[in-house]
Amino acid sequence: MDAIIEARGLCKRFGATVALDGLDLAVPAGAILGVLGRNGAGKTTAVRILTTLARPDSGSARVAGHDVVRQADAVRRVIGVTAQNATVDEVLSGRQNLVMIGRLSGLRRRTAQARATELLAQFELADAGDRMIKEYSGGMRRRLDLAASLVTRPPVLFLDEPTTGLDPTSRVRMWGVIRGLVADGATLLLTTQYLDEADELADRILVIDHGRSISEGTAAELKTQTGGARLEVTLTAADGEATAALAPYVSGAVHASHDGLRLRAPVRNEPGLATRVVRALDDAGITIDDVQVHQPSLDDVFFALTGHTSEDEEAVAA
Amino acid sequence: MRTMVRDVSVLTFRNLVHIRREPLQLSDVTVQPVLFTLLFTYVFGAGVVLPNHGSYNAFAIAGLLALNLTTSSMGTAVGLSTDLASGAIDRFRTLPIWRPAVLAGRSLADLLTAALCATIVALSGLAIGWRPENGIPRMLAGFGLFLFFSYAVSWYCACLGILSRGPESAQGLGLIVLFPLAFVSNAMVPTQHMPAVLRFVADWNPVSAVTAAARELWGNPNPSATIAAWPMQHPVAASLVWSVGMLLLFAPLAAFLYRRRTTD
Numbered sequence: 001m002d003a004i005i006e007a008r009g010l011c012k013r014f015g016a017t018v019a020l021d022g023l024d025l026a027v028p029a030g031a032i033l034g035v036l037g038r039n040g041a042g043k044t045t046a047v048r049i050l051t052t053l054a055r056p057d058s059g060s061a062r063v064a065g066h067d068v069v070r071q072a073d074a075v076r077r078v079i080g081v082t083a084q085n086a087t088v089d090e091v092l093s094g095r096q097n098l099v100m101i102g103r104l105s106g107l108r109r110r111t112a113q114a115r116a117t118e119l120l121a122q123f124e125l126a127d128a129g130d131r132m133i134k135e136y137s138g139g140m141r142r143r144l145d146l147a148a149s150l151v152t153r154p155p156v157l158f159l160d161e162p163t164t165g166l167d168p169t170s171r172v173r174m175w176g177v178i179r180g181l182v183a184d185g186a187t188l189l190l191t192t193q194y195l196d197e198a199d200e201l202a203d204r205i206l207v208i209d210h211g212r213s214i215s216e217g218t219a220a221e222l223k224t225q226t227g228g229a230r231l232e233v234t235l236t237a238a239d240g241e242a243t244a245a246l247a248p249y250v251s252g253a254v255h256a257s258h259d260g261l262r263l264r265a266p267v268r269n270e271p272g273l274a275t276r277v278v279r280a281l282d283d284a285g286i287t288i289d290d291v292q293v294h295q296p297s298l299d300d301v302f303f304a305l306t307g308h309t310s311e312d313e314e315a316v317a318a
Numbered sequence: 319m320r321t322m323v324r325d326v327s328v329l330t331f332r333n334l335v336h337i338r339r340e341p342l343q344l345s346d347v348t349v350q351p352v353l354f355t356l357l358f359t360y361v362f363g364a365g366v367v368l369p370n371h372g373s374y375n376a377f378a379i380a381g382l383l384a385l386n387l388t389t390s391s392m393g394t395a396v397g398l399s400t401d402l403a404s405g406a407i408d409r410f411r412t413l414p415i416w417r418p419a420v421l422a423g424r425s426l427a428d429l430l431t432a433a434l435c436a437t438i439v440a441l442s443g444l445a446i447g448w449r450p451e452n453g454i455p456r457m458l459a460g461f462g463l464f465l466f467f468s469y470a471v472s473w474y475c476a477c478l479g480i481l482s483r484g485p486e487s488a489q490g491l492g493l494i495v496l497f498p499l500a501f502v503s504n505a506m507v508p509t510q511h512m513p514a515v516l517r518f519v520a521d522w523n524p525v526s527a528v529t530a531a532a533r534e535l536w537g538n539p540n541p542s543a544t545i546a547a548w549p550m551q552h553p554v555a556a557s558l559v560w561s562v563g564m565l566l567l568f569a570p571l572a573a574f575l576y577r578r579r580t581t582d
Contacts, residue, residue: 014582051412054582076414087405091336103328104413106321132339148409 004029004156004187005050009059012045012211019045021211022059027189032182034202035191036302042211043191044083047160050189051081063156077105080149083160087145088133094120094144095129098151105152112151119147123177139170146177157181159190163197175200195302207305214305222301231267231277234290235260245284249277267293322416329410329423330430336397337431343397346390347435355382355442358506366507372539379443380460380532381505384525386435387468388500392492394428394472398479399488402579411580421576425472432468436461451537460532463557467528470561471496473568480575504550505529508541521547524560531557 003026012020020042027033037043048054050061052072060067066074088097095116102112120129123143133141142162149157162178163171178201182188192198198205199219207215207222215222231250235242238260246254250265257263267273274293281288337343355378363374401407401420410420440461450457475492482488502516503509503525509517520526526542530553533540542550549556 048582053408053411073414076412079412081409081412083408084405087409089332089406089409090404091339092332096332096335100328100332101409101413104325104410104415106414 002028005033005061005063005189007046007050007059007061010046010049010056010061011058012042012049012054012056019211020049020056020059023208023211023213025189025206025213025216027187029187030182030185031203032188032190032201034198034205035189035208036193036195036198036205037191037208038193041208043193043208044160045211046208047081047083047158047189047191051079051083051158052076078154078156080152080154080157081160082142082145082149082162083158084164088141088148090133093130093132094125094136094147097133097144097148101148102151107152115151119150123147137170139166139173142166142170142174143177146174150181153184155186157186157188159188161191161193164193171197207302209305215301223296229267229296230294231263231265231273232290232292232294233263233277233281233288235263236287236289237261239286241284242281242286245280245286246277249273249280322419325415325419326422326426329419330426333397333424333427334430337393337427343393346393347386347431348438350390351382351386351435351438352442354386355379355439355446358382359446362506368539369508369510369541369544370539372541373447375443375447376449377533377539377541378506379439379448380529380536380538381503382443383436383439383464383532384503384505384529385500386439387432387464388471388496388525390432390435391428391468391471391475392489392496393431394424394475395479395482395488395492396485398424398476399482400485402480403484407580418573421476421572424476425469428472429465429469432465432472436464448538450535452535456535456537460535463528463531463535463554463561467524467557467561470564470568473572474564476572477568477575480572480579499523499525503529504542509545510541518547521545521550524557524564526550527553527556527560529553 005025005027007023007025010020010023011018023042023046025033025035025046035043035046045054049056050063050068052068052075055069060069062068063075064078066078068075089100092100098116098119099109099112102115103109107115116129120126123146125140125144125147128136128140133144136144146159146162149159159178163174166174175197178188178190190198190201202219204216204218205222206213231246233242233246242263243254243256246263246265249267251268252266254263254265274291278288278291337347358381359375359378363378366374368374368377407420450460478491478495479488482491503520503523505525509520509526512520521542527549530540530542530550532538534543534553542553545551
């Protein structure tokens with residue numbers, strides 16, 4: 001098996017809390033695995049073990065063929081880590097941080113300095129390079145965090161919630177940066193609690209809950225697991241005939257809103273479905289204001305797999 | 319070996335940048351020594367009469383060094399616990415560095431800072447009339463004892479820093495232990511007039527030993543010389559014994575505590 005990041009049966013508890021409960025994962029060379037889960041699902045613990053910061057109670061993990069416990073130093077030589085709990089130095093400038101990390105990773109002084117300049121330019125931090133990190137905005141800080149994990153051009157990268165807490169503009173910018181990394185051939189494991197982020201960046205998505213993997217596949221595969229699409233029709237005026245007219249095209253019961261204007265039903269998504277629905281309703285003399293066929297979102301997937309939506313979780317986390 | 323030296327020197331430099339940029343830590347070793355020197359010599363100096371009527375200013379400088387070095391070693395505790403709490407140390411741990419470099423870099427930076435502090439105290443002392451009377455080698459020996467002592471205390475502070483939950487509690491813990499240690503001693507006043515219990519503590523206090531040793535080496539007034547307690551009769555030896563003892567106890571302990579705190 002040519003997995004660059006590989007974990008088998010990872011277990012970890014903190015007192016009475018089970019953080020990981022037999023987690024398996026594998027990331028092939030050059031791929032991005034998105035590990036998706038809510039707060040407390042075990043994402044950060046998994047990253048800490050894979051990056052040698054924590055030891056598993058049982059199970060094993062290898063990164064680029066090196067055991068994360070017994071060959072921790074060899075693992076540290078090939079990984080780059082961006083994690084919320086392993087951060088850059090607030091009191092140093094951006095440049096000083098990058099040079100320091102380069103030196104501690106074994107680069108010569110001059111090489112480390114040249115690399116720092118290069119990374120600052122690449123991450124649009126050239127002007128802020130000599131300012132203390134304290135004075136950086138959240139987005140700048142995350143970009144520097146990411147730059148710091150790239151100093152030695154490591155072939156394996158771990159990004160633990162790289163956009164949590166960022167405003168939408170900074171997030172999109174960060175996504176662009178992350179896509180660029182993979183274009184360079186790195187293998188990447190990324191954790192996130194945002195479904196759109198996993199959808200946007202990852203080749204494959206591993207959904208974890210309570211320290212265990214509950215599903216894995218491409219975004220498209222996960223979406224098909226939860227079944228089909230959903231049809232929503234808004235009528236101009238309530239009409240008792242509408243439900244009957246829709247029946248041949250839907251794959252389940254039609255639900256009407258209280259005022260009878262909005263109808264919803266599960267459908268099997270086929271080409272031309274919306275056209276046929278509009279035509280059928282028109283033939284029945286029913287006028288409509290709106291027709292929509294919704295593809296399942298990863299939110300639906302998450303709900304189907306865990307029994308709660310991502311919004312629920314934010315409420316729980318808050 | 320080369321990587322060990324490199325890792326330690328990179329981290330030492332990093333810690334020095336921290337001290338330079340943190341106003342509180344920097345003033346601990348620059349402004350405070352000058353302030354203490356002026357306060358103690360001008361405010362207390364007039365009221366303290368030495369048993370053999372020596373100059374208080376000449377007496378006070380060794381004590382001020384002890385006071386400043388002991389209290390500023392708290393920076394080790396605060397710095398280390400800040401790094402542990404902020405995740406800076408986790409970042410270092412994802413790099414292929416020599417593991418003890420984090421602690422070694424911290425204690426080396428503190429030693430260099432202590433040397434700066436000692437220089438400032440000495441210059442303030444020279445300005446108010448203190449003189450090392452026994453020549454350059456003995457003067458340097460006195461400072462050497464002080465820096466060695468300060469290095470040993472910084473390992474004790476490293477233990478505090480690792481054990482505390484955050485920078486504030488590290489500071490609090492440090493104050494509770496280091497202030498009595500610095501003041502229940504012969505540093506600023508002769509111990510002769512202290513109540514019996516305090517006097518016993520003061521005469522066996524490592525701060526007293528190193529202070530008396532420096533006074534002896536510098537030819538400054540040293541009222542402790544007439545005290546029968548062994549450390550006051552042999553202050554140089556006593557100061558070395560204390561410093562070596564603290565180092566042997568607290569350096570391995572700090573390494574052990576650090577390993578335990580960063581293994582989960």
